[in-house]
Amino acid sequence: MGIFNNKINISELYPKGLVDIHSHLLPGIDDGAKTIEDSIGLVKRMQKQGINNFRITPHVLGGVWENSSELIKEKEAELKAALIENGFHDVNIHASAEYMLDDNFSQLLENDDLLPLKDKYILVEMSFFNPPFNLDDLLFQIQVKGYIPVLAHPERYNYYHDNIAQYEKLIEAGCLFQLNLLSLTEQYGKPTTKTAYTLLKKGMYTFVGTDTHHKRHIHLIKEIATKKNKKLLTPLFENNIETFSF
Known part of the structure; x- marks a missing residue:
């Protein structure tokens, strides 16, 4: 059987009730959807692929997207x-x-001005250039406050690509890993895809998200719909459902 025989429909990849825990669908708030029409269009496309549940995660980044909790909730209501x-x-x-x-x-x-994904789970990310100098202390303080850090797309931090031990250290420090489905496509380059599959096969991810910003991302994700990927990803999909369902 060739790779084409391994392909499935994207709706077959996703289990019923899947919750996407990483997306940028709120209008005009970051580098995701620009207008409310964009937001609705993205939701419509994702719904057609089988996703009806969204825990939306706009960027909060000092000096760039200093989105307040109040503004995020206003956009959610809109x-x-x-x-x-x-x-x-x-x-x-x-x-x-x-x-x-x-x-x-x-x-x-x-x-204590944070918006959790649900309960005490918060989605965090690091710079793509280097980790915070005080990373260990930050992770400790997050947990002292009672939160559980979910690290977005660890496969995209290329300064860790050649050192799996660093990923293991992050997990030991209390991080849960969230895989970007886009990392299994050409979106971020071959080194990221290779690292994503390495971490996936080692069972180092707990959760998964699309990280959708625009319609091209939704189109790209269709590429990963294979029987092989379904087997690898199903445990993560199930974790998402169990932990983040509405």
């Missing part, structure tokens, strides 16, 4: 109202955030 107005009555959304581990985050953490 999107919810627009979805109902347009007949999307079976779509569930909850606005959280993707927090850059920077000085701005440290202040938000100190003030």
